[in-house]
Amino acid sequence: MPGPVMPDQAIGTSMRNKDRISAFLTLLPSIILIGIFVYGFIGNTFWISLSDWGGAAALAENPVKSYVGFANYLDLFTGFLGGGFRQDLVNAVFYSVMLLAGAIGIGLILAMLLDNKPRGESFFRTVFLYPMSLSFIVTGTIWRWMLAPQGGVNILPTYVGLPPLRFPWLSSTDAILLFNWQNLLPIALYLVSLVLIIWGLWRLKNNPAKALVLLIPGVVVGGSVWLWGDLLPQALFMEEIHGFNTATFGIIMATIWQYSGYTMALYLAGFTGISQDLRDAAMLDGASTAKYYRYIALPMVKPITISAIIILSHISLKMFDLIFAMTGPDNGQTGHPALNMYLTTFRANDFARGAAIAIILFIIAATFIIPYMISSYRQRRSR
Amino acid sequence: MAQVELRDVVKKFGSTQVVHGTNLTIEDNEFIVLVGPSGCGKSTILRMIAGLESVSGGEIRIADKPINEVDPVDRNVAMVFQNYALYPHMTVFDNMAFSLKMAGDSKQEILRKVNEAAEILELSPYLNRKPAELSGGQRQRVAMGRAIVRQPSVFLFDEPLSNLDAQLRTQMRMELKKLHLKMKTTTIYVTHDQVEAMTLADKIVILKDGFIQQVGSPVEVFERPANRFVAGFIGNPPINMLPGVFHREGESSSVTMGALTLPVPEARNLQDNQRVLVGIRPDAIKAGDSVTRFPKEWRFTVDVVVAEILGGQSLLEFTAGKNTMIAELEGRILARQGESMELGFDLNRLLFFDPETELALY
Ligand SMILES: Nc1ncnc2c1ncn2[C@@H]1O[C@H](COP(=O)(O)OP(=O)(O)O)[C@@H](O)[C@H]1O
Ligand SMILES: [Mg+2]
Numbered sequence: 063m064p065g066p067v068m069p070d071q072a073i074g075t076s077m078r079n080k081d082r083i084s085a086f087l088t089l090l091p092s093i094i095l096i097g098i099f100v101y102g103f104i105g106n107t108f109w110i111s112l113s114d115w116g117g118a119a120a121l122a123e124n125p126v127k128s129y130v131g132f133a134n135y136l137d138l139f140t141g142f143l144g145g146g147f148r149q150d151l152v153n154a155v156f157y158s159v160m161l162l163a164g165a166i167g168i169g170l171i172l173a174m175l176l177d178n179k180p181r182g183e184s185f186f187r188t189v190f191l192y193p194m195s196l197s198f199i200v201t202g203t204i205w206r207w208m209l210a211p212q213g214g215v216n217i218l219p220t221y222v223g224l225p226p227l228r229f230p231w232l233s234s235t236d237a238i239l240l241f242n243w244q245n246l247l248p249i250a251l252y253l254v255s256l257v258l259i260i261w262g263l264w265r266l267k268n269n270p271a272k273a274l275v276l277l278i279p280g281v282v283v284g285g286s287v288w289l290w291g292d293l294l295p296q297a298l299f300m301e302e303i304h305g306f307n308t309a310t311f312g313i314i315m316a317t318i319w320q321y322s323g324y325t326m327a328l329y330l331a332g333f334t335g336i337s338q339d340l341r342d343a344a345m346l347d348g349a350s351t352a353k354y355y356r357y358i359a360l361p362m363v364k365p366i367t368i369s370a371i372i373i374l375s376h377i378s379l380k381m382f383d384l385i386f387a388m389t390g391p392d393n394g395q396t397g398h399p400a401l402n403m404y405l406t407t408f409r410a411n412d413f414a415r416g417a418a419i420a421i422i423l424f425i426i427a428a429t430f431i432i433p434y435m436i437s438s439y440r441q442r443r444s445r
Numbered sequence: 446m447a448q449v450e451l452r453d454v455v456k457k458f459g460s461t462q463v464v465h466g467t468n469l470t471i472e473d474n475e476f477i478v479l480v481g482p483s484g485c486g487k488s489t490i491l492r493m494i495a496g497l498e499s500v501s502g503g504e505i506r507i508a509d510k511p512i513n514e515v516d517p518v519d520r521n522v523a524m525v526f527q528n529y530a531l532y533p534h535m536t537v538f539d540n541m542a543f544s545l546k547m548a549g550d551s552k553q554e555i556l557r558k559v560n561e562a563a564e565i566l567e568l569s570p571y572l573n574r575k576p577a578e579l580s581g582g583q584r585q586r587v588a589m590g591r592a593i594v595r596q597p598s599v600f601l602f603d604e605p606l607s608n609l610d611a612q613l614r615t616q617m618r619m620e621l622k623k624l625h626l627k628m629k630t631t632t633i634y635v636t637h638d639q640v641e642a643m644t645l646a647d648k649i650v651i652l653k654d655g656f657i658q659q660v661g662s663p664v665e666v667f668e669r670p671a672n673r674f675v676a677g678f679i680g681n682p683p684i685n686m687l688p689g690v691f692h693r694e695g696e697s698s699s700v701t702m703g704a705l706t707l708p709v710p711e712a713r714n715l716q717d718n719q720r721v722l723v724g725i726r727p728d729a730i731k732a733g734d735s736v737t738r739f740p741k742e743w744r745f746t747v748d749v750v751v752a753e754i755l756g757g758q759s760l761l762e763f764t765a766g767k768n769t770m771i772a773e774l775e776g777r778i779l780a781r782q783g784e785s786m787e788l789g790f791d792l793n794r795l796l797f798f799d800p801e802t803e804l805a806l807y
Pocket of ligand 1: 481486488
């Protein structure tokens with residue numbers, strides 16, 4: 063394939079420069095606006111997060127903002143008063159993982175069912191996609207009502223003659239999967255080792271050499287933490303227990319309800335794009351419907367899975383309105399960093415700390431999105 | 446190793462019937478070509494044999510067993526699709542290995558069979574490539590490789606060459622023929638291209654609107670077409686088809702088309718003054734030295750309209766007694782419009798058709 067330079071050379075240098083200048087001038091207004099309102103404000107937020115803007119005089123006409131370095135961040139992660147934020151961060155992790163598994167899993171199952179053209183396919187497609195058109199506030203209100211102690215979900219068993227459920231969906235303060243924040247470092251290392259070992263085992267069949275590169279460090283990291291974990295520095299000077307709060311489960315259900323129709327639509331579009339011939343060929347090759355999806359359809363819609371993961375994980379990171387509408391500030395256990403950011407900034411007027419939370423969220427989101435952007439940019443280049 | 450038999454096979458899509466009670470027997474090891482214009486039901490018949498479409502009526506038998514209700518994979522047929530239908534995310538090796546993997550063959554077995562097929566099809570250097578990294582002809586070969594690794598008892602081809610350019614098509618056509626000679630597997634091949642049909646087939650089945658028009662060897666359908674449609678569909682350049690009137694005077698008979706009267710050598714089962722359609726194959730008309738081999742009454746002087754030279758052959762459009770015809774002539778004919786020229790007509794090869802029923806009259 064000829065490189066992109068070829069036509070340029072043919073046109074000649076003066077023409078090319080002229081094109082460049084007019085392209086630049088056309089883009090300039092957007093560049094300036096994005097520069098100020100996106101990157102400028104990110105920069106400004108970062109600067110505020112390094113200051114001590116907050117407290118009683120925060121709303122003064124000319125508030126005093128002095129540079130304090132990373133004190134706000136240190137406080138959030140290890141400080142005496144940061145426990146709420148840390149719980150929120152833990153919630154966000156559970157929330158993201160369960161939302162991804164739920165929405166992608168259910169969306170995928172629905173898409174596979176509809177892909178086989180059952181009777182009333184278009185009706186069901188609309189039904190499943192419908193929740194997507196609601197705003198989070200509406201979804202939150204609906205589910206708050208559904209999950210009320212005496213209503214909705216809890217009285218479902220009574221329709222079949224069973225006693226009603228008594229689970230306090232939204233007000234529960236119980237937590238499971240508890241861990242001590244002091245041990246954050248060993249836990250993180252265990253997780254790394256687990257991921258490496260699982261990944262390694264998975265590669266073992268096809269590429270043993272590469273698998274060893276993953277397995278050996280995995281085992282070494284896991285083993286050393288197990289043996290010498292006590293020597294690692296502790297994140298806190300006192301015990302602080304966090305875990306998965308059971309009330310979060312209702313919020314996750316609501317989000318899955320809203321988004322599985324969306325992932326269904328994504329997958330269904332992907333499945334429909336696979337030509338009938340390919341399906342026929344797989345059938346003649348002896349693939350059952352399940353094997354068709356396992357070996358042909360799912361690998362072919364891998365880009366859709368990746369997009370769904372990116373989209374859902376950054377939605378779950380930014381999640382604010384749904385939680386606000388469902389439990390909001392009423393049940394602090396179900397908090398979320400974005401909610402915490404809002405409350406810290408605009409209710410407690412602690413602008414510097416709110417900005418620090420914003421930057422932390424920004425960095426987490428970037429770690430998801432930047433690799434995705436790089437890989438999709440590479441793919442486009444190589445085409 | 447299998448005979449395929451269609452007994453009164455009917456296919457309906459909803460209320461529209463597209464195949465109307467087809468009867469056809471394909472012998473073991475035979476290479477049969479279904480040919481016909483687009484939309485005549487060729488693919489539908491093939492897909493019914495493969496099990497990709499249900500059969501609305503009648504019965505399909507493979508190796509003397511009814512298979513209407515048998516799952517596609519258990520029919521032991523392999524199909525090559527027009528657009529190849531290769532799995533784009535798999536390498537050439539995996540594409541060919543897929544059916545073996547589904548059948549639960551061992552790793553060594555798969556490796557052996559795929560390598561063997563790749564050897565036959567000269568695909569060995571490309572086994573680790575993805576379909577997107579192959580040329581059209583190579584993809585075509587992978588599609589065939591995927592079919593042959595399974596060692597099916599019947600091969601089904603649905604216009605496998607129509608996505609290739611003309612040169613590659615000719616080449617792949619010959620390879621297909623060689624492959625069949627080597628493998629000797631019953632093959633059902635669908636195409637709308639009569640040249641492919643003529644060159645590949647042991648037996649040609651000509652279809653129109655879901656009805657079989659004729660079944661026969663390539664020579665048979667060319668020289669003794671069953672009806673006007675077959676005569677027109679088979680042969681390139683197409684047959685000259687002219688309205689005429691048959692005359693019989695005692696022992697001798699003739700046919701008159703406008704101002705042109707041709708003697709009819711063979712005794713035909715036709716009435717005096719019967720209106721007919723006369724078919725003359727372009728290659729039944731000769732020029733130059735070979736004209737002298739014809740009797741004098743078989744030679745005519747015609748007016749040239751246009752001559753086209755195609756390498757070693759020429760196409761000549763001419764008028765004879767106000768009838769415009771095309772001749773396919775050996776050698777390079779240099780002739781200008783309006784020039785006169787003597788041509789010889791092989792009148793033994795005249796074809797007659799009934800203008801109403803369009804059936805051939807022999
Ligand atoms: N799935 C289908 N539903 C309805 N009509 C169909 C379907 N498949 C084919 N047909 C119709 O059946 C006829 C024969 O089609 P096909 O076998 O594909 O023709 P060919 O392969 O000879 O071009 C066409 O008129 C086509 O429109
Ligand atoms: Mg077809």
